[in-house]
Amino acid sequence: EADIYQTPRYLVIGTGKKITLECSQTMGHDKMYWYQQDPGMELHLIHYSYGVNSTEKGDLSSESTVSRIRTEHFPLTLESARPSHTSQYLCASSVKPQGMTEAFFGQGTRLTVV
Amino acid sequence: QKEVEQNSGPLSVPEGAIASLNCTYSDRVSQSFFWYRQYSGKSPELIMSIYSNGDKEDGRFTAQLNKASQYVSLLIRDSQPSDSATYLCAVIPGAGSYQLTFGKGTKLSVIP
Numbered sequence: 130e131a132d133i134y135q136t137p138r139y140l141v142i143g144t145g146k147k148i149t150l151e152c153s154q155t156m157g158h159d160k161m162y163w164y165q166q167d168p169g170m171e172l173h174l175i176h177y178s179y180g181v182n183s184t185e186k187g188d189l190s191s192e193s194t195v196s197r198i199r200t201e202h203f204p205l206t207l208e209s210a211r212p213s214h215t216s217q218y219l220c221a222s223s224v225k226p227q228g229m230t231e232a233f234f235g236q237g238t239r240l241t242v243v
Numbered sequence: 244q245k246e247v248e249q250n251s252g253p254l255s256v257p258e259g260a261i262a263s264l265n266c267t268y269s270d271r272v273s274q275s276f277f278w279y280r281q282y283s284g285k286s287p288e289l290i291m292s293i294y295s296n297g298d299k300e301d302g303r304f305t306a307q308l309n310k311a312s313q314y315v316s317l318l319i320r321d322s323q324p325s326d327s328a329t330y331l332c333a334v335i336p337g338a339g340s341y342q343l344t345f346g347k348g349t350k351l352s353v354i355p
Contacts (some may be wrong), residue, residue: 160341171347172287172331179341187342219286223341230275230335232343234286 132156135220135235142210142242150205150238152220161203162232164219165189172219178203210242246270247334249346257354262319264349266332269313275335276308278317280328281348287331291317322353 133154142148152161163176164187174187178197192214193207203222207214217239223232248267256262264278275294279287293299293306293315305318315334319326329348336344 162343164345168284172345174342174344177342188344221343223343230341231289231292232277232333233289234279237286 133220133222133233133235135218135238137238138236139239140241142240144209144211144242146210148207148210148240150218150220150240152203152205152235153201154203154222154235155201156222156224156233157200158222158224159200160223160230160232161197162221162223163187163193163195163203163205164221165191166217166219166237168217176205210240212242215240215242246336246344247332247346249330249332249349251347252350253352254349255352255354256322258322258324260322260353262322262326262351262353264317264319264330264332264351266315266317266346267313268315268332268334268336270334270336271310271313273310273313273334273336276306276315277333277343278304278306278315279331279333279345280326281331282328319351322351324353324355327351327353 136151159180164172173189175191176195178184219237220235278291281287291306293308299306303320307316329350331348332346
């Protein structure tokens with residue numbers, strides 16, 4: 130069973146505000162991911178991390194930044210929120226049981242910028 | 244070029260029928276393949292993973308992998324209305340890569 134948590138679940142915030150979306154997992158997974166998904170649309174990888182102090186940008190350009198100071202924690206920050214950032218943000222982590230990778234998602238944060 | 248392709252659907256099947264979902268991928272060295280189910284407004288849920296050619300069965304779900312044809316499929320037997328969701332195919336492309344790349348998803352509707 131996956132133990133990956135995202136907070137907040139829902140956030141409505143004004144334009145120009147700085148926000149941090151939290152993602153934590155208690156499974157000791159070394160790989161973590163952030164995806165962005167608009168309603169009814171596909172998932173886009175925006176950031177990923179292979180371990181502590183390792184972060185990379187994904188396929189979709191994003192104005193957000195991430196950090197990985199601890200294995201269990203992978204927060205995403207928007208320095209100045211804009212209405213175009215309105216979307217669902219999904220965090221995932223993966224592990225390789227017996228050499229095979231499996232990835233699990235948190236419940237997501239639905240962000241609305243007004 | 245999109246690495247993972249799925250028919251977006253919608254795919255409609257009657258209750259009790261077999262639903263067949265298909266996915267193709269472009270990277271020949273891909274080694275890990277997954278099917279996720281996503282209900283509207285929810286996050287994706289891992290339902291099947293497959294790594295070797297052939298079939299893998301788990302309850303009503305069967306994943307099929309054909310690496311030569313770069314094709315992976317999901318069969319849902321005895322489809323139920325609760326199976327109505329979007330099914331996402333995901334691939335980890337290339338040896339040494341851990342990036343999980345998703346297709347656009349196929350929306351399945353099971354009609355009572």
